Amino acid sequence: MSLAVQLPGLELKNPVMPASGCFGFGKEYSQFYDLDKLGAIIVKAATGEARYGNPTPRVAETESGMLNAIGLQNPGVETIVKEELPFLRPFHTPVIANVAGSTVEEYVYVAKTLNKSDDISALELNISCPNVKEGGVQFGTDPELAKEVTYKVKEASDYPVYVKLSPNVSNITAMAKAVADAGADGLSMINTLTGMQINLKQRKPIIANQTGGLSGPAIKPIAIRMIYEVKQALDIPIIGMGGIMTAEDVLEFLLAGANAVAVGTANFQNPLACPEIIQQLPETLKKYGFRSVEEAIGKGHEG
Amino acid sequence: MISKQMLNIESHIKIAEDTFEVVLPLPDEIELKPGQFVHIALKGHMLRRPVSVADVDKEANTFTIIFKIFGEGTLALSKYRAGESLDVILPCGSFYPIENINVNHALIVGGGIGVPPLYYLGKQLKEKGVKVTSVLGFQSGSQVFYEDKFRALGDTFVATNDGSYGHKGFVTDIIKDLNKPIDYYFSCGPTPMLQAVTKQLEKEKGYISLEERMGCGVGTCYACVIPLRENPKQSKKICKDGPVFYANEVILS
Numbered sequence A: 001m002s003l004a005v006q007l008p009g010l011e012l013k014n015p016v017m018p019a020s021g022c023f024g025f026g027k028e029y030s031q032f033y034d035l036d037k038l039g040a041i042i043v044k045a046a047t048g049e050a051r052y053g054n055p056t057p058r059v060a061e062t063e064s065g066m067l068n069a070i071g072l073q074n075p076g077v078e079t080i081v082k083e084e085l086p087f088l089r090p091f092h093t094p095v096i097a098n099v100a101g102s103t104v105e106e107y108v109y110v111a112k113t114l115n116k117s118d119d120i121s122a123l124e125l126n127i128s129c130p131n132v133k134e135g136g137v138q139f140g141t142d143p144e145l146a147k148e149v150t151y152k153v154k155e156a157s158d159y160p161v162y163v164k165l166s167p168n169v170s171n172i173t174a175m176a177k178a179v180a181d182a183g184a185d186g187l188s189m190i191n192t193l194t195g196m197q198i199n200l201k202q203r204k205p206i207i208a209n210q211t212g213g214l215s216g217p218a219i220k221p222i223a224i225r226m227i228y229e230v231k232q233a234l235d236i237p238i239i240g241m242g243g244i245m246t247a248e249d250v251l252e253f254l255l256a257g258a259n260a261v262a263v264g265t266a267n268f269q270n271p272l273a274c275p276e277i278i279q280q281l282p283e284t285l286k287k288y289g290f291r292s293v294e295e296a297i298g299k300g301h302e303g
Numbered sequence B: 001m002i003s004k005q006m007l008n009i010e011s012h013i014k015i016a017e018d019t020f021e022v023v024l025p026l027p028d029e030i031e032l033k034p035g036q037f038v039h040i041a042l043k044g045h046m047l048r049r050p051v052s053v054a055d056v057d058k059e060a061n062t063f064t065i066i067f068k069i070f071g072e073g074t075l076a077l078s079k080y081r082a083g084e085s086l087d088v089i090l091p092c093g094s095f096y097p098i099e100n101i102n103v104n105h106a107l108i109v110g111g112g113i114g115v116p117p118l119y120y121l122g123k124q125l126k127e128k129g130v131k132v133t134s135v136l137g138f139q140s141g142s143q144v145f146y147e148d149k150f151r152a153l154g155d156t157f158v159a160t161n162d163g164s165y166g167h168k169g170f171v172t173d174i175i176k177d178l179n180k181p182i183d184y185y186f187s188c189g190p191t192p193m194l195q196a197v198t199k200q201l202e203k204e205k206g207y208i209s210l211e212e213r214m215g216c217g218v219g220t221c222y223a224c225v226i227p228l229r230e231n232p233k234q235s236k237k238i239c240k241d242g243p244v245f246y247a248n249e250v251i252l253s
């Protein structure tokens, strides 16, 4: 059975890739399995300079998910290009770099710096991180700003650009249209939903940043709904994510309209989540009457 | 090499108030060193829980973990029984580098659930012929565990916050009156205790082991960072670079 999928700039042997921020730069999980098994790898966010991130505690478990407020900690784009990406070079798996920033200039700088690297195949433009005080998220909630940053990054980059949308908006289709108009090659959705958890004994939020981004199975129905809505309105490739734990979940995203999927939080519970899902996928597709991944994409819209 | 294993619980017993000792088989080719932890998945929970290695029995090919019920995860872990299997990632993190240091007299300072990893450490130190003095702190007498085991390693002093057992007060009260010289100290426990101990023993060489809420437990998510003294804008990951750090390397807060 063919699991292969074609996307702008990406020839995927299967549609499953680890999500940004949940896989570092690949080294750690390469101790658990051969990264060649993956469809692609989305690495941790890169900003212009190194960022320290938020105070700890930065994560908290919730029912069917988790909150995180890492705050985009990363060693900076130069270091990532020089010291992190080369590790992934020997693998036959395309790498997608995640681009973050506080200003349009910073996004453009990161995108330009990534042009120097031959180790990547595409950019994921992160306009949706809910955990940094200035910047990031307002690009993801205001269609005009989203359009501007997408346009500028497209102009600066030699690579295809997938814009990662925030679910913390009332009209996801308007956001999708804005970035599609600005030339986005694809969408990536969804990032985390802003949430909070309060410790009863301490009477204060568990996460030092107070709020954090909710991920995991708790957000899956929202991701599915948003992808479905965008797919109804637009014809643009989508990398879908949000709570994927199983091959059945992958199929659900494909039916909603995703062309490929990313797996985030599940890696923490099971480091082998991605290869196990990939292994299960042919059987699952067959069980529901599909002969390939391509065949299932968008099929949830026909009833 | 780190891996994910299904391990059958050999025994699961309560050893003090809210405190449990679990013995698990040590998989072939896996070496666990003092200070390292294992990362345990629990039914119905998204995130694993890190638990330090409290002992390794090389003859029986088993290892021991000890935990106290603090929240939902440890509560769930307390409900497992012998014979059930646990999904464990191991070995995780750094260890006390006792093979590379010259030590004749070691001071061990443990507080509450920071005591377990120090038992395995003390045992290895004793095997190396090192004199071991242990100072252990607990909230109250009902929570004291492993006192006899520590006594078998060398002089052992126990303090409780409420005075219901041993010395009333803090580990630092006991350390103050100890007959030094020690040439290294090794400490693990709640942050306020580690702050007090590292300050009190500022002039001594020492290693501490830290705890933090973890996401991945293997170094990918940046959930568990700790700032460095020499440059607070830089940090290390407790799950991968730690949990053991040189005492003056990190900023405890």
Ligand SMILES: Cc1cc2nc3c(=O)[nH]c(=O)nc-3n(C[C@H](O)[C@H](O)[C@H](O)COP(=O)(O)O)c2cc1C
Binding pocket: A019, A020, A021, A022, A044, A045, A068, A070, A072, A098, A126, A129, A164, A190, A191, A192, A214, A215, A216, A217, A219, A241, A242, A243, A244, A262, A263, A264, A265, A266, B215, B221
């Ligand atoms: C700990 C953590 C860190 C993350 N860091 C990033 C990041 O740096 N950039 C980004 O675009 N998304 C980041 N995300 C969001 C994920 O890539 C993903 O969009 C989201 O978690 C939903 O997928 P999931 O439910 O499978 O985790 C992060 C998520 C988590 C849990």
Ligand code: FES
Binding pocket: B213, B214, B215, B216, B217, B218, B219, B220, B221, B222, B223, B224, B225, B237, B238, B239, B240
């Ligand atoms: S828990 Fe993920 S980096 Fe330490």
